[in-house]
Amino acid sequence: MISQHTIQQIQSRIDIIEIVGDFVKLKKRGANYMGLCPFHNEKSPSFTVSPSKEIYKCFGCGKSGNTISFLMEHEKYSYVEALRWLANRYQVEVEETETSPEFKQLQQVADSLYIINGFAQKYFAEQLFSSEEGEDIAISYLKERGFREDIVRKFQIGYCLQQRDAFSKAAVAAQFNPELLVKTGLVVQREESLVDNYRGRIIFPIHNNTGKVIGFGARIIGKKRPGAKVYQHSRK
Ligand SMILES: [Zn+2]
Secondary structure (H helix, E strand, C coil): CHHHHHHHHHHHHHHHHHHHHHHHHEECCCEEECCCCCCCCCCCCCCCEECCCEEEEEEECEECCHHHHHHHHCCCCCHHHHHHHHHHHCCCCEEECCCCCHHHHHHHHHHHHHHHHHHHHHHHHHHHHHHHHHHHHHHHHHHCCCCCCHHHHHHHEEEEEECCCHHHHHHHHHCCHHHHHCCCCCCCEEEEEECCCCCCEEEEEEEEECCEEEEEEEECCCCCCCCCCCCEEEEE
16 A cells, blocks of 8 residues: 555645646646647637646536546546556655555455446436436426536436336346445345335435545435426435
């Protein structure tokens, strides 16, 4: 494991303009820098880098983050690989700390949970946009609340079907371990079967600062009653 001291040293040297500028041609515009977005095809620049906030953001496709998440996204590095790349770039000596087997195991579980959460986020977003129920109930609800489609996509909002186990089935079919699925909180074990915990809810993913989905918020919207434009909702 890379020591906290090394991480701090790397972080204190990071210059986002320099690093992003290695991959994207940037031009200064006011306090920010602009360039053609490396994450989607475009002819006029909507990719902005803020040196003061140390973040990038694309107003075309919505991708955003800091220097480390840029390297992870652009170069497909893991968090640790991005740190090593930066250490090399800034000639920071990497100090390693010993990891215990217990820590390693915890780390593996955490990594698996990130992977499941990433899968779940994509699954729920797909249900929101591509299922009849998602369109009829969830999208109309979000629209009524003033969420534009680009905002819904940018925040990767999704929808969990009202069915008992639609997500559980999809996750098991994708070979995810049932025990880990329960650990995410998205699924509960009822006797022999797995049941979706967020049935009939709008799903809001929560990201950490490297862009990984670390959890979900959910809001129940209930069934649409025929002839009435009233939705029941409460915080979960
Ligand atoms: Zn973009």
